[in-house]
Amino acid sequence: MDNLKELLAMKLPVFSQWSWMPEPASAYAGEFDSLFFFLMWTGLGLFLLVIVPMFWFMAKYRRKNENQKALTQKDHNHLAETLWTFLPMIYLAVCFVWGFLGFLNVYSIPANAKELRVIGQKWNWTIQYPEEGISVSGQGAVVGVPIDTNIRLTMSSQDVIHSFFLPNFRIKQDVLPGRYSTLWFRADKEGEFPILCTEYCGDYHSNMLAKLKVMSKDNYKAWVENLKNANNSLAPKDLGAKLYQSKACVTCHTTDGAPRIGPTFKGLYGSTTELANGSKMKVDDTFIKEHILTPTKTPIKGYPPVMPAFQGQLSEVEINGLIEFIKSFK
Amino acid sequence: MSSHTNYLNAKKGFASWALTIDHKRIGLMYLVSIMSFFLLGGLFALLLRTELLTPAHTIVDAKRYNQLFTLHGAIMVFLVIIPGIPASLGNFVLPLMLGAKDVAFPRINLASYYIYVLGAIVALSSLFVGAIDTGWTFYTPYSTTTDGGVVLMVTAAFILGFSSIFTGLNFIVTTHKLRAPGMTWFRMPLFIWGIYSTAVIQIMATPVLAITLLLLIVERTLKIGIFDPVLGGDPVLFQHFFWFYSHPAVYIMILPGMAVVSELIAVFSQKRIFGYKQIAYSSIAIAGISFLVWGHHMFVSGQSELVGMIFSALTFLVAIPSGVKMFNWLATMNQGSISFKTPMLWALGFFFLFAIGGITGVFLGTLSVDVHLHDTYFVVAHFHYVMVGGTFMAFMGGIFYWWPKMTGKMYSEFWGATSTLMVVVGFNVTFFVQFLMGAQGMPRRYYSYLEQFQIYHQISTIGSYILGLGFVTAMITLLVSLKKGQNAPANPWKAASLEWTHTDVIPIEHNFHEQPVVTEGPYEYR
Ligand code: HEM
Ligand SMILES: [Cu+2]
Numbered sequence: 001m002d003n004l005k006e007l008l009a010m011k012l013p014v015f016s017q018w019s020w021m022p023e024p025a026s027a028y029a030g031e032f033d034s035l036f037f038f039l040m041w042t043g044l045g046l047f048l049l050v051i052v053p054m055f056w057f058m059a060k061y062r063r064k065n066e067n068q069k070a071l072t073q074k075d076h077n078h079l080a081e082t083l084w085t086f087l088p089m090i091y092l093a094v095c096f097v098w099g100f101l102g103f104l105n106v107y108s109i110p111a112n113a114k115e116l117r118v119i120g121q122k123w124n125w126t127i128q129y130p131e132e133g134i135s136v137s138g139q140g141a142v143v144g145v146p147i148d149t150n151i152r153l154t155m156s157s158q159d160v161i162h163s164f165f166l167p168n169f170r171i172k173q174d175v176l177p178g179r180y181s182t183l184w185f186r187a188d189k190e191g192e193f194p195i196l197c198t199e200y201c202g203d204y205h206s207n208m209l210a211k212l213k214v215m216s217k218d219n220y221k222a223w224v225e226n227l228k229n230a231n232n233s234l235a236p237k238d239l240g241a242k243l244y245q246s247k248a249c250v251t252c253h254t255t256d257g258a259p260r261i262g263p264t265f266k267g268l269y270g271s272t273t274e275l276a277n278g279s280k281m282k283v284d285d286t287f288i289k290e291h292i293l294t295p296t297k298t299p300i301k302g303y304p305p306v307m308p309a310f311q312g313q314l315s316e317v318e319i320n321g322l323i324e325f326i327k328s329f330k
Numbered sequence: 331m332s333s334h335t336n337y338l339n340a341k342k343g344f345a346s347w348a349l350t351i352d353h354k355r356i357g358l359m360y361l362v363s364i365m366s367f368f369l370l371g372g373l374f375a376l377l378l379r380t381e382l383l384t385p386a387h388t389i390v391d392a393k394r395y396n397q398l399f400t401l402h403g404a405i406m407v408f409l410v411i412i413p414g415i416p417a418s419l420g421n422f423v424l425p426l427m428l429g430a431k432d433v434a435f436p437r438i439n440l441a442s443y444y445i446y447v448l449g450a451i452v453a454l455s456s457l458f459v460g461a462i463d464t465g466w467t468f469y470t471p472y473s474t475t476t477d478g479g480v481v482l483m484v485t486a487a488f489i490l491g492f493s494s495i496f497t498g499l500n501f502i503v504t505t506h507k508l509r510a511p512g513m514t515w516f517r518m519p520l521f522i523w524g525i526y527s528t529a530v531i532q533i534m535a536t537p538v539l540a541i542t543l544l545l546l547i548v549e550r551t552l553k554i555g556i557f558d559p560v561l562g563g564d565p566v567l568f569q570h571f572f573w574f575y576s577h578p579a580v581y582i583m584i585l586p587g588m589a590v591v592s593e594l595i596a597v598f599s600q601k602r603i604f605g606y607k608q609i610a611y612s613s614i615a616i617a618g619i620s621f622l623v624w625g626h627h628m629f630v631s632g633q634s635e636l637v638g639m640i641f642s643a644l645t646f647l648v649a650i651p652s653g654v655k656m657f658n659w660l661a662t663m664n665q666g667s668i669s670f671k672t673p674m675l676w677a678l679g680f681f682f683l684f685a686i687g688g689i690t691g692v693f694l695g696t697l698s699v700d701v702h703l704h705d706t707y708f709v710v711a712h713f714h715y716v717m718v719g720g721t722f723m724a725f726m727g728g729i730f731y732w733w734p735k736m737t738g739k740m741y742s743e744f745w746g747a748t749s750t751l752m753v754v755v756g757f758n759v760t761f762f763v764q765f766l767m768g769a770q771g772m773p774r775r776y777y778s779y780l781e782q783f784q785i786y787h788q789i790s791t792i793g794s795y796i797l798g799l800g801f802v803t804a805m806i807t808l809l810v811s812l813k814k815g816q817n818a819p820a821n822p823w824k825a826a827s828l829e830w831t832h833t834d835v836i837p838i839e840h841n842f843h844e845q846p847v848v849t850e851g852p853y854e855y856r
Contacts, residue, residue, distance in 0.1 A: 021770065058670075084653065103701065206773075
């Protein structure tokens with residue numbers, strides 16, 4: 001799977017190997033980091049506050065001979081006990097308020113935001129651009145967005161729970177089946193930033209990667225135009241090859257006869273297949289189309305019923321492309 | 331010594347163990363079982379870490395990897411950490427500490443052990459049906475749609491719940507009813523307070539888990555829509571139910587650890603425990619508040635901001651009693667006479683690691699910070715610091731502490747100390763880098779990962795080998811002592827609680843030759 005190798009080689013921009021936080025790509029991420037480092041330094045302080053005395057006492061009061069007694073049996077000190085109950089409360093209250101304010105920021109979506117729709121499914125993301133009339137999908141999909149623009153994501157899942165995570169923006173949100181969740185961000189740095197799935201969703205959970213590409217407004221326009229033109233001018237078989245990657249058929253189907261989660265495409269077209277209910281079907285254009293759109297109607301014997309339904313996600317042109325692609329593996 | 335009869339040699343033969351109603355023998359049987367599962371769970375962990383040496387395929391494929399982390403988690407949580415200290419050490423020590431002959435319901439106690447064994451068998455049999463790959467959290471609708479032995483594993487957790495409830499019930503009644511004359515509530519060792527608070531959570535929270543798991547089974551087998559939106563259910567409802575149990579459950583895990591550490595710090599400093607009442611009440615406070623914080627596992631699940639805010643505030647509240655205990659232990663060491671015998675080394679290790687676990691808990695309780703850190707390796711590191719660095723370190727300390735009472739043998743201090751050191755070093759190497767990679771955005775439950783994380787994963791894997799070796803060394807040290815160890819005196823640590831002061835080297839079947847009468851607190855060292 002060259003596709004996968006390339007994905008894993010993707011770099012998440014960080015300051016340096018040993019820094020705590022990946023490089024921030026939004027104003028919010030910068031604010032977040034101040035809080036994180038506040039927790040980090042005060043946390044270190046607290047840690048030293050208990051660990052230094054521990055080592056100090058260990059050294060100073062270690063038992064030097066068997067019968068050594070404790071210096072005192074005093075077992076309470078009202079002042080100390082009050083202090084160590086109430087001082088932490090103040091500290092924790094600060095953390096709480098600061099964290100809550102940031103949290104409100106993450107989930108209060110500006111009214112004028114540009115909307116993208118996100119669909120999670122095992123094991124890739126589809127991002128639809130209602131305004132531009134385009135969509136991108138597949139493992140490693142490149143999700144273009146313009147810089148300095150409020151972007152609102154309306155997200156849902158086609159199967160199990162996923163979670164949409166943008167480390168460089170310090171945000172994530174679960175993506176649920178049967179309901180919509182939202183998230184927003186405003187990128188202030190050009191570059192490529194990974195999108196990861198952070199809710200465990202099965203075999204290829206860790207390959208459910210995509211790339212957020214932040215571009216200047218002009219470049220973004222050009223990117224959209226390019227994408228619009230690309231699909232119409234491709235030869236059907238090449239379009240199929242592209243979809244084979246981007247719709248993640250590749251995760252389950254090989255083209256060289258090797259077994260994977262689903263049947264291989266090699267020699268598939270024109271063969272006869274046995275369904276789970278025992279009946280036999282010829283793999284022709286109609287069968288392939290139906291199986292891509294609603295795989296549960298014709299489950300195939302000997303394979304787990306895990307293939308997602310592509311109903312509503314593929315145009316007629318694209319389906320023809322896929323059929324031609326499959327046909328090409330004799 | 332050999333001329334004396336004690337609980338170990340009073341009766342002989344397999345049946346005398348299998349059918350025993352002696353809390354001490356039951357405690358030992360639990361200890362052996364729990365440690366065996368710990369080794370199995372640990373083996374899975376080492377396989378996982380080995381797989382993560384490279385981002386691509388190293389030794390197993392993705393599916394197997396997912397099964398391994400599920401089994402590792404489920405075994406460690408349901409078969410090791412949750413029963414851990416209460417069922418083994420608690421069973422052995424609690425009646426002795428209270429000056430009682432046995433627990434209140436000895437037969438139920440034995441039944442709880444067999445329910446545990448049954449649960450364990452059902453859990454492991456899921457391996458043969460096709461191992462489960464949902465993670466130990468069984469989130470729906472993944473768990474209702476994936477294949478493999480989900481029903482079996484869930485049934486196992488359901489069964490194990492009963493074992494937990496039986497044990498809890500027994501401890502509560504025993505504490506209320508069977509205290510020796512003169513043993514007032516505030517003359518009970520803090521170990522009892524901790525185990526008692528744990529028992530309260532056990533009997534109150536476990537039924538919720540049981541019902542949740544039952545609903546899951548119903549949905550999977552009968553296709554009645556509860557959690558799966560395809561059937562008309564609500565996917566997040568499961569998480570609410572699950573964490574309503576499982577958050578209190580993390581206190582089922584840690585309170586007994588704190589309970590053990592309170593004993594160890596006092597005894598090995600030969601000093602009356604500082605702030606006795608504050609520690610006792612803080613256990614109860616933790617037990618209470620722990621029921622009200624479950625939503626902090628779901629800050630990014632789409633629950634409302636208001637709900638998030640409330641759960642964050644309550645989460646911080648629960649941190650306070652934990653902090654209070656830390657300060658009290660420190661103050662106990664101050665001006666003490668501190669000896670560094672093996673049990674104390676485990677307790678100091680606990681102190682060091684639990685401090686880190688608690689402080690990183692504050693990061694996670696802080697709402698906006700949790701949004702970034704949730705479901706990354708930062709959380710993995712946090713809960714290992716509290717569950718292994720905290721609970722399991724305390725468990726080991728407790729085993730080394732009560733070992734002479736259980737077996738009548740002393741172990742090699744040199745090897746005891748060496749194993750503790752290996753565990754503390756190995757642990758930090760394994761898990762500290764996980765904070766770093768988690769903060770940088772490495773999600774948990776990932777079979778492969780972006781190349782830049784490889785260096786952290788490799789360090790972590792090397793640490794895990796040291797850690798594993800440390801635990802194995804500790805266990806060998808104990809086992810060798812059975813053959814080669816010197817005979818122990820009745821009270822090797824100069825402790826002041828009844829299990830040391832009023833029993834034979836190895837206690838007799840009914841614990842005490844005559845009913846002890848208590849006239850002072852458990853920490854009067856002289
Ligand atoms: C100062 C005390 C503590 C605080 C403030 C705290 C806070 C938190 C928070 C907010 C989370 C959720 C993180 C997330 O999923 O994004 C969490 C996770 C967790 N905590 Fe703690 N915690 C504390 C102590 C403990 C203790 C004592 C234990 C157990 C012995 C524990 C075990 C866990 C576990 C198992 C998880 C992860 C569960 C999972 O995701 O599977 N924590 N903690
Ligand atoms: Cu996912």
